[in-house]
Structures are given as C-alpha cells and as structure tokens.
Amino acid sequence: MKKVSKEQIDYLFDYTRKKRVRYYEIQLELVDHLASAIEEKWEQQPELSFEKALQQVYDGFGIYGFAKIVQEKEQAFIRYWRNKALGILKEQLLFPMVLRTVSLTMLIFSALLFSESPRWITISLLAVMFGMAIISVAHNLMNRKKLQKYLSISTGFGLGGAFMSVFFSSFQYLPSLVIKYGVQHPALLFGFAVFMCFSLMLCYVLFIRIPQLAILEVEQKYHFA
Amino acid sequence: MAKNSLYRGSLSTIILKLLDEHGEMYGYEITQHVKTMTEGKLTITEGALYPALHKLESQGWLEVTFKEVNNRQRKYYSLTPNGQKETANKLAELQSFIQQMQLILNPKLDA
CATH class of the missing domain: 1.20.120 (Four Helix Bundle (Hemerythrin (Met), subunit A))
Structure with missing residues (x-):
C-alpha cells in the first residue's frame, strides 16, 4: 500500500504553516490527519498525485479550513x-x-x-x-x-x-x-x-x-x- | 446535512462512547469508524471533530499519548477516570432523551 513519505510529511508541515497554523500541537495532529486521509485516497486511486489528493482532503475541511480548529x-x-x-x-x-x-x-x-x-x-x-x-x-x-x-x-x-x-x-x-x-x-x-x-x-x-x-x-x- | 445537525449535539457522547469501547483512537480513525458504523450516513467533519476532542481534553476527560507511525507522530486519545464517569453520565442522559423523544413521537393512544 502506498504511504506518505518523510519528504511529503515535511511538505505537509509547511502546508499547515502556510495555512496559518502557527502552533506545533495543531500542526502535528493535522499532518497525521492529512497523511491518513491521503493514504486512504491512494488505496482507492493509487495513480492519484500527492498534490491532488492533498487538495481533495483539504477541501473536506470546509470553507473555514483549519481556522476554526485553531480558534477552538x-x-x-x-x-x-x-x-x-x-x-x-x-x-x-x-x-x-x-x-x-x-x-x-x-x-x-x-x-x-x-x-x-x-x-x-x-x-x-x-x-x-x-x-x-x-x-x-x-x-x-x-x-x-x-x-x-x-x-x-x-x-x-x-x-x-x-x-x-x-x-x-x-x-x-x-x-x-x-x-x-x-x-x-x-x-x-x-x-x-x-x-x-x-x-x-x-x-x-x-x-x-x-x-x-x-x-x-x-x-x-x-x-x- | 439536516440529518447531521441532529447528531451535532451528541458529538461529545459519540466520541466518549467510541473511546470507551476501543480504548484509544486517533482523530482520523474516529471519523472513519463513525462513517463505517453508520454505512456512510453520518460523517463527522474535521472542523467539528477536533474542536470537540480538544474541548474534552481540556475538561480533563481525555488524555493523549503519541506514537510514531509511518514517518509521523500520531496523537491517540483515551478516557481518563473522570472521562469514564462522564461517559456513563452522558450515555444515560442520551438514553433518557431518546426515550422522551419516543414518547413524543409515538404517544400511546390508550394512555
């Protein structure tokens, strides 16, 4: 089964930072969530690119993205x-x-x-x-x-x-x-x-x-x- | 969506019940478990799940541990002793609510 690599994990940390998640506690949990969801997408569509899978997963967070999670x-x-x-x-x-x-x-x-x-x-x-x-x-x-x-x-x-x-x-x-x-x-x-x-x-x-x-x-x- | 709004008030109870049954779970696992159990009829959004988990953690009902899985740290939630008591209270509260709703929706004609 296709897994998210170490480099892609680093990319996901950068991605959460770019989405204004400043704090490590939240980044850590979101990165695991994103990676788990991407891996599940790959189970059904192994040919799907990492970037496309990530975008689809992020869209699932709704219009507020990560903002509501950080605020709460x-x-x-x-x-x-x-x-x-x-x-x-x-x-x-x-x-x-x-x-x-x-x-x-x-x-x-x-x-x-x-x-x-x-x-x-x-x-x-x-x-x-x-x-x-x-x-x-x-x-x-x-x-x-x-x-x-x-x-x-x-x-x-x-x-x-x-x-x-x-x-x-x-x-x-x-x-x-x-x-x-x-x-x-x-x-x-x-x-x-x-x-x-x-x-x-x-x-x-x-x-x-x-x-x-x-x-x-x-x-x-x-x-x- | 309308259906999901009925579940929203019970999200904490759902989380506590799942953790009571499974011992420890991580965020994504909870969303997937609920989806599988309800055959996809109920989806817990990430925007609702994590705030609920963080609130339960701040109330001292959940504790967390980290494990390294596939190049990343995974945060596992489990019930504290106070959380176990709260689960029993919340479930009793929900059961009572369901019974009351049944009385309203299916009143006995001979009563």
Missing part, C-alpha cells in the same frame, strides 16, 4: 489553564495548605496592625507581586521559542499577561486607602490582609506556577520534538 483549540487551552489556576487556588483553602494561607494572612495582618508604617508594608507587598510579574516577563523572554511553537505555553503565559494590566492599575490607590481608613479599623485591616494574601497567591499562580506547569507539560508530552 486556543479557547480550549484558555479554559484548561483557567481551571488549573482555580484548582490550585482552591487547594490553598483546603487542609494542609490552608494552614499556610491562614499563617500568611495573620502575618500580613500583624505587620499592618503593629507596624509604624502600614503604608510601607502595603507597598512592599505590592513590590513582591510586581516582582513576580517581572519574573514572569523574564521567563517569557527566556522561553520565546517555545512560546512561539506551542499554543499551550503561549496561553499559559497569556493568562497572567491579561491579568497584569487590570491588577496593577487597580492597585495604585491601595497604600493611601489603607492609611486613610484601615489603621483606625482593625476589622477593615484584617479584611485587607485577607485580600492581600489572596492577591499574593493569585500572582504566584498566574505569574509563576501556571507558566512553569505549561512548560513542564509540553516538555513531557512533546519529548520527541
């Missing part, structure tokens, strides 16, 4: 990483991680309550969060090639990126608000400590943990690439 795959990854992030955050509220979460909240609360300068405590906490965002950007630049090749990594990093601008722009008024209202009301200060603890965890998950997981999963899954 991106959505699937966004959903996947969002669920993963929520799962990690939920773990922080369950035993034994909840002990760490409560300790961190109490530490922030005590620091805010007993410090002479709660404003600087707040600024320091924001600096830690900002530091995590910087680490994420550096991590992004160091893994540029992988980000361009794998949609999974690209969406994993993208989750933190989308969050970054909203998060930090809403945080610029916090230090002065804490000074103005928080110091006089310990209950309000405690609520603020809970909020800051949650924000620290969120930054850690989105800027550090998810990008790490995205790279790890790709390295395990596509170890042959």
Whole structure:
C-alpha cells in the first residue's frame, strides 16, 4: 500500500504553516490527519498525485479550513489553564495548605496592625507581586521559542499577561486607602490582609506556577520534538 | 446535512462512547469508524471533530499519548477516570432523551 513519505510529511508541515497554523500541537495532529486521509485516497486511486489528493482532503475541511480548529483549540487551552489556576487556588483553602494561607494572612495582618508604617508594608507587598510579574516577563523572554511553537505555553503565559494590566492599575490607590481608613479599623485591616494574601497567591499562580506547569507539560508530552 | 445537525449535539457522547469501547483512537480513525458504523450516513467533519476532542481534553476527560507511525507522530486519545464517569453520565442522559423523544413521537393512544 502506498504511504506518505518523510519528504511529503515535511511538505505537509509547511502546508499547515502556510495555512496559518502557527502552533506545533495543531500542526502535528493535522499532518497525521492529512497523511491518513491521503493514504486512504491512494488505496482507492493509487495513480492519484500527492498534490491532488492533498487538495481533495483539504477541501473536506470546509470553507473555514483549519481556522476554526485553531480558534477552538486556543479557547480550549484558555479554559484548561483557567481551571488549573482555580484548582490550585482552591487547594490553598483546603487542609494542609490552608494552614499556610491562614499563617500568611495573620502575618500580613500583624505587620499592618503593629507596624509604624502600614503604608510601607502595603507597598512592599505590592513590590513582591510586581516582582513576580517581572519574573514572569523574564521567563517569557527566556522561553520565546517555545512560546512561539506551542499554543499551550503561549496561553499559559497569556493568562497572567491579561491579568497584569487590570491588577496593577487597580492597585495604585491601595497604600493611601489603607492609611486613610484601615489603621483606625482593625476589622477593615484584617479584611485587607485577607485580600492581600489572596492577591499574593493569585500572582504566584498566574505569574509563576501556571507558566512553569505549561512548560513542564509540553516538555513531557512533546519529548520527541 | 439536516440529518447531521441532529447528531451535532451528541458529538461529545459519540466520541466518549467510541473511546470507551476501543480504548484509544486517533482523530482520523474516529471519523472513519463513525462513517463505517453508520454505512456512510453520518460523517463527522474535521472542523467539528477536533474542536470537540480538544474541548474534552481540556475538561480533563481525555488524555493523549503519541506514537510514531509511518514517518509521523500520531496523537491517540483515551478516557481518563473522570472521562469514564462522564461517559456513563452522558450515555444515560442520551438514553433518557431518546426515550422522551419516543414518547413524543409515538404517544400511546390508550394512555
């Protein structure tokens, strides 16, 4: 039975790239699909040329070609990483991680309550969060090639990126608000400590943990690439 | 085409059921299997199959492995333990839907 050759497989990879399939995960699956369909066509018409068989198979993908598959795959990854992030955050509220979460909240609360300068405590906490965002950007630049090749990594990093601008722009008024209202009301200060603890965890998950997981999963899954 | 639109809502269930029966399958194999089983009356288009597979994978119901076949890597899908539970739920849901449709389409005159 006639099989698609190694050179033709390389051609199919080029073909998917020309059809705007940028990411390797999708190219890999489409190339196997195209090759399988071409081989089946050859079973019925062995004289059919590779190019003609490919065109016939591609036509079967309909008017949107590969575009819908790429778009839906991106959505699937966004959903996947969002669920993963929520799962990690939920773990922080369950035993034994909840002990760490409560300790961190109490530490922030005590620091805010007993410090002479709660404003600087707040600024320091924001600096830690900002530091995590910087680490994420550096991590992004160091893994540029992988980000361009794998949609999974690209969406994993993208989750933190989308969050970054909203998060930090809403945080610029916090230090002065804490000074103005928080110091006089310990209950309000405690609520603020809970909020800051949650924000620290969120930054850690989105800027550090998810990008790490995205790279790890790709390295395990596509170890042959 | 009109006939296929009736199947579209059940595509995930069809995929889960096939994987439950066969253990692991790759994308093209699924399309061909459905075509053969239904004697060509139902064709799953690639544009519908892969988004459905990727969605099921992102929900944690499918896991993937790769094997080298004929100069290329082939992606095989199989059910995760959660996927197996979901298959049972989806099949029960579909069975119940079919029964309800039968009640509507073939009402008992003496009832």
